[in-house]
Amino acid sequence: MKPFYNGLKLGILGGGQLGRMAIQEAISLNIHIAVLDPDSKAPCAEIANSFTLGSITDYDTVLTFGRNCDIITIEIEHVNTQALKQLEAEGKKVFPQPAILEMVQDKGLQKQFYAQHTIPTSNFILIENKNELSTCGIEFPLVQKLRKGGYDGKGVSVIKSLAELDKAFDAPSVVEEMVKFRKEIAVIVSRNEKGETAAYPLVEMEFSAEANLVEFLYWPTDESIDVQERAKAIAISVAERTGIVGLLAVEMFLTDTDEILVNEIAPRTHNSGHHTIEAAATSQFMQHLRAVVGLSPGSTAIKTPAAMINLLGENGYSGNAHYEGLEEVLSWPGVYVHLYGKSQTKPFRKMGHITVTASNLETVKALAMKVKERVRVISN
Ligand code: ADP
Numbered sequence: 069m070k071p072f073y074n075g076l077k078l079g080i081l082g083g084g085q086l087g088r089m090a091i092q093e094a095i096s097l098n099i100h101i102a103v104l105d106p107d108s109k110a111p112c113a114e115i116a117n118s119f120t121l122g123s124i125t126d127y128d129t130v131l132t133f134g135r136n137c138d139i140i141t142i143e144i145e146h147v148n149t150q151a152l153k154q155l156e157a158e159g160k161k162v163f164p165q166p167a168i169l170e171m172v173q174d175k176g177l178q179k180q181f182y183a184q185h186t187i188p189t190s191n192f193i194l195i196e197n198k199n200e201l202s203t204c205g206i207e208f209p210l211v212q213k214l215r216k217g218g219y220d221g222k223g224v225s226v227i228k229s230l231a232e233l234d235k236a237f238d239a240p241s242v243v244e245e246m247v248k249f250r251k252e253i254a255v256i257v258s259r260n261e262k263g264e265t266a267a268y269p270l271v272e273m274e275f276s277a278e279a280n281l282v283e284f285l286y287w288p289t290d291e292s293i294d295v296q297e298r299a300k301a302i303a304i305s306v307a308e309r310t311g312i313v314g315l316l317a318v319e320m321f322l323t324d325t326d327e328i329l330v331n332e333i334a335p336r337t338h339n340s341g342h343h344t345i346e347a348a349a350t351s352q353f354m355q356h357l358r359a360v361v362g363l364s365p366g367s368t369a370i371k372t373p374a375a376m377i378n379l380l381g382e383n384g385y386s387g388n389a390h391y392e393g394l395e396e397v398l399s400w401p402g403v404y405v406h407l408y409g410k411s412q413t414k415p416f417r418k419m420g421h422i423t424v425t426a427s428n429l430e431t432v433k434a435l436a437m438k439v440k441e442r443v444r445v446i447s448n
Contacts, residue, residue, distance in 0.1 A: 069138055069161075072361040073098040079137030080104070081124045083112035085408040085418065086143035086337045086353075089345070091115050093353040099361065104133045111409040127151045134160055141314060141360050143336055145172050146217075163313040163360040164335040171310070172335055175242045176215040182330055185309045187302065189330045190321075192244045198236040201227065204243050211244045212236055221280025247329060249321035253289065254340035255303035256317045256352055258359045265307055266355070266365035268348060270299045271340055273319075278383070279416040282339050284436055285376040287347055290429065291322070299328050306333060315356040317341060339378065339418075346404050346423045347374035372425045375436035379420040379445055381413035387447030389413040391420075397439050402426050419445045 070076045076099055080087045083105030091112060094101045103116040106123050113119050122129040124144070130151035134140045139161045140152065152166035171177045182189040193204045194215070201212070208230070214223035214237050226246065227236050252273045259265045269288050276283040289296060303318040310316065310333075317338030319331045341352035350358075350366030358366055381389070389411060397403050407420040422443065424435040 072363070075100055076139070076361065077102055077117075077137045078357070078360065079134055079140045080112070080116075080143055081130065081133075081140070081147045082143040083107070083110035083116065083119065084143055085111050085420075087112040088115065088408060089342075089351075089406070090143065090337065090353045090357065093351060093357055096354075097357060097361075099357060102133070102137055104129070109411065114409070124148065131155065134162070139163065139360055141336075141356070142169065145169050145335060146219075149173070161360070164316075165311070165313065168310050168312050168335050172333060174215050175213050175218070175332070176240065178332060179242055179244075181310075182306075185305075187306055187309070187330055188328060190244045190247045192242050194240070195243055196240050198233060198238045201233065201236055201243065202230055206243045206245050209246045211246055213242045213244065215240045215242060224280070247321045247323065247331075249323050249329075251291075251322040252319065252331070253291075253299055253322050253328075254317055254319045254338070255299050256315060256338060256341045256344075256355075257303045257307040258315050258355045258365045259307045259312050260359045260365065261313050261362055263308075264364055265304050266368050267300045267304055268341065268344060268352070268368040269370055270296055271343065273340055276380070279380055281380060281416060281418070282378055283380075284378075284440075285340060285343050285374075286429065286433065286436075287343050287374045287376075288370055288429070292326075295322065295326055295328070302328055302330060306330065310335075314359050315341075315352060339421075342406070342421050343374040343376040343423050345406070346425055347372050373427065373429045373432045374423055374425045375432045377422045377424070377436055377440050377443075378418060379407075379422060379443065381415055381417040381419055381445050383415045385445070385447040386414045387412065389419060390446050390448040392444040392446060393442040397422065397442050400435070400438075402435060403439060413445050413447050 079102045083103040088111040102118045103112040124147045130148045134155040149166040209228040257267045272286045274284040317334040345351040349369040402425045404423045
């Protein structure tokens with residue numbers, strides 16, 4: 069295999085913002101990035117070294133694309149894993165490994181994996197259709213999740229009682245007990261082929277109830293060292309048990325009694341790690357590249373307290389994107405804007421993010437609120 073700095077071709081399935089931010093880092097290591105995406109206007113289309121228009125779920129398309137790369141990775145897990153397995157059989161390095169992608173694509177398999185490996189997670193049961201909800205043994209209110217195809221809260225439904233059965237999905241699902249959590253937290257871990265791991269300090273996530281998406285991240289946490297260490301140990305153990313090569317984002321619930329339960333994992337760079345670009349010694353995008361090309365992990369040390377605000381398309385606006393207030397917030401110290409190159413906005417579409425930094429968490433939080441109030445993505 070070529071050295072990474074000498075023309076190594078890394079193929080990414082998916083050309084969205086995660087790929088775009090990976091390309092920004094790949095440039096520094098001379099890694100050649102090839103992207104496959106079905107949208108000619110994808111965020112990576114104009115900046116990848118090579119861009120192939122095509123489906124990431126089609127067997128032949130993925131196979132042909134992968135055969136032209138040295139290493140293949142993903143920025144979204146809903147890809148054709150059969151083709152990736154074939155590429156693996158042909159001797160290509162595919163990171164994360166296709167078997168892990170298959171497990172993550174199915175929330176039922178994910179939960180079974182946690183149970184098998186005694187990774188703490190909420191109680192659950194797998195059902196085939198909604199009639200089984202009344203006899204599944206999980207008390208109301210419960211959380212029903214489609215096993216396949218859900219993302220960003222789509223495919224997740226809270227069912228308060230049998231009277232709400234019409235709200236339930238009539239498809240293979242995971243039924244979980246409703247966790248009374250006080251915070252949602254995440255730890256991102258990287259692991260390379262040698263088995264070297266590195267975890268970032270935990271981050272706190274605040275979700276928008278309306279959009280079901282992360283609205284704010286705060287870093288570092290003000291939780292106890294005990295909570296931090298336990299969350300980190302759980303995340304590292306999930307990475308080790310999957311044997312992943314690449315990045316693994318582990319989303320967890322922190323309960324009132326300080327119990328930590330794994331909610332879900334993502335085998336890739338993740339929204340909960342965007343702050344690392346400015347606020348960690350190594351960004352999550354560089355960390356992922358390091359892991360998949362066989363380098364040791366970079367330092368995960370905190371450089372500065374930070375918050376991240378997702379720039380979501382304002383509800384009620386669709387069309388050419390217009391960013392209100394951007395010039396003003398860019399005149400404030402400690403404000404870093406990342407736009408994803410999407411010309412069209414629609415309600416709750418992830419259009420970019422803004423990271424704010426300051427010397428302490430209190431100032432960071434106040435600045436994040438100010439930015440949130442000032443910036444809106446609308447259409448004109
Ligand atoms: P997605 O993969 O679509 O992001 P998640 O499984 O992360 O779906 O669920 C979305 C959100 O729903 C979570 O961030 C959390 O706020 C809430 N949620 C999920 N599972 C539970 C649960 N068992 N108890 C309470 N809230 C939950």
